[in-house]
Amino acid sequence: MVTIDERKAIIQPIATDWYGGQVAALDMLRLDELHPVISGNKWFKLRLNIRHALDAGFKTVVTFGGGYSNHLIATACAAKMFGIKCIGIVRGRYDVLTRALIDCKDAGMQLIFVTKEEYERKEDTAWIRDLAAHFDELFIIPEGGANEWGRVGAGLIDRFINDSYTHIAVSVGTGTTLTGLRNKLPHKQHILGFAPMKQGAYLKEYISEHLREGNNTNWQLIDDWHFGGFGKWNDELLQFMNDFYRTNNMPLDIVYTSKMMYGLRQMITNGFFATDARVLCIHTGGLQGNASVKDKLVY
Numbered sequence: 001m002v003t004i005d006e007r008k009a010i011i012q013p014i015a016t017d018w019y020g021g022q023v024a025a026l027d028m029l030r031l032d033e034l035h036p037v038i039s040g041n042k043w044f045k046l047r048l049n050i051r052h053a054l055d056a057g058f059k060t061v062v063t064f065g066g067g068y069s070n071h072l073i074a075t076a077c078a079a080k081m082f083g084i085k086c087i088g089i090v091r092g093r094y095d096v097l098t099r100a101l102i103d104c105k106d107a108g109m110q111l112i113f114v115t116k117e118e119y120e121r122k123e124d125t126a127w128i129r130d131l132a133a134h135f136d137e138l139f140i141i142p143e144g145g146a147n148e149w150g151r152v153g154a155g156l157i158d159r160f161i162n163d164s165y166t167h168i169a170v171s172v173g174t175g176t177t178l179t180g181l182r183n184k185l186p187h188k189q190h191i192l193g194f195a196p197m198k199q200g201a202y203l204k205e206y207i208s209e210h211l212r213e214g215n216n217t218n219w220q221l222i223d224d225w226h227f228g229g230f231g232k233w234n235d236e237l238l239q240f241m242n243d244f245y246r247t248n249n250m251p252l253d254i255v256y257t258s259k260m261m262y263g264l265r266q267m268i269t270n271g272f273f274a275t276d277a278r279v280l281c282i283h284t285g286g287l288q289g290n291a292s293v294k295d296k297l298v299y
Helices: 041-055 070-082 099-106 125-131 148-160 176-184 200-210 235-248 257-269 287-296
Strands: 011-013 025-030 060-065 085-091 110-114 138-140 167-171 190-194 219-222 278-283
Touching: 041 060, 041 070, 041 138, 041 148, 041 176, 060 070, 070 085, 070 099, 070 287, 099 110, 099 287, 125 138, 148 176, 167 176, 167 257, 176 190, 176 200, 190 257, 200 219, 235 257, 257 278
Parallel strands: 025 278, 060 085, 060 138, 085 110, 167 190, 167 278, 190 219
Antiparallel strands: 011 025
């Protein structure tokens, strides 16, 4: 049986000095420790998708992403681990492959490049099958694993979260992980979703549509700390990541978790949480995304 040792996902306390002791507890669930590439929530969103594809007799999985997509890399590595072929439909043309796309190819992923306009058709099954006509029996995994298998898989993260936490903080890309968690966690636990893109509140509709009856409660999306947009960063964010590492011996990724932790500390400072709040942050991995700023980081 193909698997990853989930016992590596420890909960690490964040240093009291970092948040000024203004809440009763602030901890990090280190899902980044699961695997160097299929880390964080990616493992949970992919495992049931690929398992279903194999059980149903599909020969190939196909998914989507941009040139810097952690999801593409994770899918390529997971497909290799499970022994199934995979295709990545990539948004945009690249005369020189990014590090992420090179890693995808090295893991055995077949890359198909399309224009940004064509990429908007990624939910058109017929178009996808025309693109990959020479592959038989395709199973389509939406971008970010955003389907029922991805949501149910993400919900399995609940096994690491005990009832003592009043708030759960998680980065949001497609909304799949937040949806899975809201469907599984007790309603009394408030879920904070941090969107790393401008106007990320648009994800509210997707999340609400996929929450089971009675679960559309006690959660919110926050998109105040996007640093200019998805994948954007500045020197302030880099300095924040370095300071966080020096204090907590914990690496953050440039795209998701760093922005979440930056925003969370601002919220703590501004008195958003009661002093008896117990907050669990979820590290969603993706540390390979730091390759472009590696020379600017202390880790």
